[in-house]
Amino acid sequence: MQQHGGDGEPAPFRVSELRDRGGLYYGINQISGKAVTGDRRRLANGNGLILAQPGSGKSVAAKLELGSVLVDTDSNVIVIDPTAEYVPLAEAFHGSAISFDVRDDMHLNPLDIDYFDEEGNFLDWTDVRYGTADGKGVSVQDKMFFVRALIETCLRKKPTDRQLSAIEKSVVRMYKDNYEEQRRIFMPEEKSKSRWATPEYLMRKEEERTASSARRQLSREEIIREYSPVMGDFYQCLKEMAHDDELKELTDSLERFITGSLSIFNHHTNIAINTRMTVFNIKTIPKNLWTTAMFIMLENITGRIEANYAKGISTYLLIDEFHEILRSPATAEYTSRLWKKGRKLGGIYTGVTQNVSDLVKGMKSSAADDQTENIFSNSKFFLLLSQSTPDRKVLEENLPISPALFDMIENCEPGNGLLIFGNTVVPVNMRLRKESTLYRLFNTNFFEKTKQIKEGRENL
Ligand SMILES: Nc1ncnc2c1ncn2[C@@H]1O[C@H](COP(=O)(O)OP(=O)(O)OP(=O)(O)O)[C@@H](O)[C@H]1O
Numbered sequence: 001m002q003q004h005g006g007d008g009e010p011a012p013f014r015v016s017e018l019r020d021r022g023g024l025y026y027g028i029n030q031i032s033g034k035a036v037t038g039d040r041r042r043l044a045n046g047n048g049l050i051l052a053q054p055g056s057g058k059s060v061a062a063k064l065e066l067g068s069v070l071v072d073t074d075s076n077v078i079v080i081d082p083t084a085e086y087v088p089l090a091e092a093f094h095g096s097a098i099s100f101d102v103r104d105d106m107h108l109n110p111l112d113i114d115y116f117d118e119e120g121n122f123l124d125w126t127d128v129r130y131g132t133a134d135g136k137g138v139s140v141q142d143k144m145f146f147v148r149a150l151i152e153t154c155l156r157k158k159p160t161d162r163q164l165s166a167i168e169k170s171v172v173r174m175y176k177d178n179y180e181e182q183r184r185i186f187m188p189e190e191k192s193k194s195r196w197a198t199p200e201y202l203m204r205k206e207e208e209r210t211a212s213s214a215r216r217q218l219s220r221e222e223i224i225r226e227y228s229p230v231m232g233d234f235y236q237c238l239k240e241m242a243h244d245d246e247l248k249e250l251t252d253s254l255e256r257f258i259t260g261s262l263s264i265f266n267h268h269t270n271i272a273i274n275t276r277m278t279v280f281n282i283k284t285i286p287k288n289l290w291t292t293a294m295f296i297m298l299e300n301i302t303g304r305i306e307a308n309y310a311k312g313i314s315t316y317l318l319i320d321e322f323h324e325i326l327r328s329p330a331t332a333e334y335t336s337r338l339w340k341k342g343r344k345l346g347g348i349y350t351g352v353t354q355n356v357s358d359l360v361k362g363m364k365s366s367a368a369d370d371q372t373e374n375i376f377s378n379s380k381f382f383l384l385l386s387q388s389t390p391d392r393k394v395l396e397e398n399l400p401i402s403p404a405l406f407d408m409i410e411n412c413e414p415g416n417g418l419l420i421f422g423n424t425v426v427p428v429n430m431r432l433r434k435e436s437t438l439y440r441l442f443n444t445n446f447f448e449k450t451k452q453i454k455e456g457r458e459n460l
């Protein structure tokens with residue numbers, strides 16, 4: 001079926017079947033009644049957005065897709081979950097749920113780095129510093145971008161050129177110290193050859209770590225978790241250079257990582273997160289730590305996506321309540337960069353939000369800027385569920401879909417929507433029966449949930 005625009009010209013989008021072999025399940029085609037299956041990996045850009053008004057089935061649809069990813073593919077799934085509603089799904093699929101609640105004592109170290117190649121050999125320092133020729137793995141250069149951005153959020157302003165240069169030197173110095181330390185520990189035959197002496201700030205730590213590594217056989221994951229540098233090491237490197245006020249301003253801003261509220265991020269990673277599904281439950285992050293915690297989480301996620309890519313595995317990243325990440329310019333910029341380079345890393349990213357105005361410029365009270373607009377234009381997958389009239393107008397202007405198709409989703413039932421897949425548009429019905437196991441697992445309706453829990457207790 002070909003859809004025509006109002007002026008008689010064919011619209012760029014076609015209404016037709018979407019039946020990719022081996023694709024994920026997206027419900028039933030409302031016109032033909034056939035199953036809709038699509039493989040986002042074949043799109044020019046697999047990234048996407050699920051947009052609709054509150055309570056229209058965005059999260060349920062996202063869970064349906066992720067369930068299909070976990071059952072039908074070998075891809076990994078990562079969810080940023082501001083309302084802790086994906087935790088049961090992670091449990092059902094034996095995944096891990098990571099919380100940022102201080103009481104849970106879970107730590108993620110943003111400086112984690114891997115110096116080994118796939119055969120377990122040490123990479124050359126040049127590859128570690130600038131990145132490998134095939135672009136696999138995280139380099140010191142990548143970490144530099146992160147540390148700089150992190151410091152900007154702590155300083156609340158752009159660092160000066162001298163400050164930037166000091167940050168760069170300290171990041172390189174810290175990783176070089178750490179790299180040489182790991183070589184001494186894990187390749188004892190190199191020890192006598194090493195011309196790089198153990199710096200003072202690492203001496204005690206290195207002694208302890210050498211003894212501990214001799215006692216047990218460590219996996220690659222354990223080496224990354226336990227032996228990567230931490231923010232305290234970076235602080236030490238920077239402090240040694242900071243002899244005037246301009247540079248002292250930097251170390252002062254970092255003191256929060258050492259003795260203040262951000263010291264929860266000055267720890268080695270202590271959670272194994274190499275499961276197929278990982279949920280970052282960010283519901284309980286204290287307000288004052290929010291931007292920093294988001295940064296550290298996004299950096300960790302990027303590292304995981306790159307590690308998966310090195311193993312030939314693609315990663316589905318879902319960000320629910322996307323507007324929460326977009327409200328901070330720093331995290332919006334980071335996310336926009338992810339959206340742009342996703343394809344190169346085998347990443348398939350989805351933002352879920354009710355705030356269309358955060359993503360499209362020109363709306364009244366629009367919060368969109370160049371960064372968020374990039375996210376919209378770098379998306380080739382859209383799932384539009386029930387739309388309010390003002391949002392419909394904006395979407396109609398920005399996605400060339402006919403008014404007749406939009407009529408199908410104006411204030412429609414939860415689970416019905418329009419799937420835009422590259423150049424194809426399909427009206428889909430993703431509705432689940434209330435008695436089904438999937439509905440029970442995916443449902444977020446508070447009153448129904450409490451009823452289910454009560455019934456569950458009574459049936460014990
Ligand atoms: N595919 C579906 N089939 C049947 N019912 C559905 C479906 N999707 C959603 N619902 C119903 O709508 C409710 C709300 O769905 P969901 O939580 O996915 O909405 P949402 O758009 O994510 O809302 P919010 O913006 O508040 O996060 C569910 O609890 C369920 O009762």
Ligand SMILES: [Mg+2]
Pocket residue numbers: 058059060320
């Ligand atoms: Mg939701």
